[in-house]
Amino acid sequence: MLITSIEYFGDVVLTRRYTLSKRDRKELLESLRMRFPNLEISKDSVIEILHIDKSLEVIIIDRVPALIRRDNEWLPHLKFLLKHGIKGFPWVAVDKGAVKPILNGADVMAPGVKAIGGSFRENDIVIVVDNEFFKPIMVGRALVDSEKMKSISRGKVIENIHVLNDDLWNIV
Template sequence: MARRYVLSKRERRRLLEELEQRYGSIGVGKNDVVEIFEERNKFKILIINNVPAFIFYEDKWIPHLKYLLRNPNIKAPIVVVDMGAVKPLLRGADLMAPGIREIIGVFGRGDVIVVVEEKYRKPFVTGIALVDSNDIVSGKIKKGKVVKNIHRIGDSFWNML
């Protein structure tokens, strides 16, 4: 059973402080409506002014792509991929090391990652790092999965709200 509710002032303040500590300024004003949409025992989505903003996944708040596209100032490590990696990622595949063109920022195993394509630099996947960025940059890891695909354009989270 799904439910959607507005956060209390205390819950809102605590959650927004946690998100801003992790992602920098997320652009939420005093008069903005902050809600939670949750499917019991499955997932939670933070909604800001009727736009899905963050997905709660494995004890982490992961930026929703609709919010990232509207607010590009959210700070998270970025992995730039070649155009050959785009289609498999949009079908739900995990990111493999050979598809990476560039890494912006530093991340460790378990950190939230935003994946962008190399031509327009638009985010189209958010995921969880399976390895450290230093291992990829140094060439220690040249093949295999490096980012677990959690949310992509066109998936169930994208189409939900």
């Protein structure tokens, strides 16, 4: 599917959407497997690229937004994580009281952290899940490494980048 005209979605301008050829799909899958070794994508999957603007594009796999490239940084899309799980990604579970502020755009604060899965460094991408149902609610950037996060009790620990029902969620 190729969109040649510009369509508007809120403040975001959609400029182009196209399906990758077999050769381009193979190259992209090899590149993604190096970056995300546990990412399970079939070689027969239909992969589309959605260019939003110069600094933002979305990879759509089998009609589900899978990855977002923003300013040359790859982020998993929450729709893909909800469908395929968070296997292979570091995660942080937050308590029930932190969920609503996070969904409204707040960063994760240390007192709300209840569990940490996997190890990560400062500035790594981390998946935030609710402690009760263990469903992903946010993709964020760690402001401290996983070891330090376990020991601190105050301050911001994860920057909010993408949450359920934000502009990135609604764009596709």
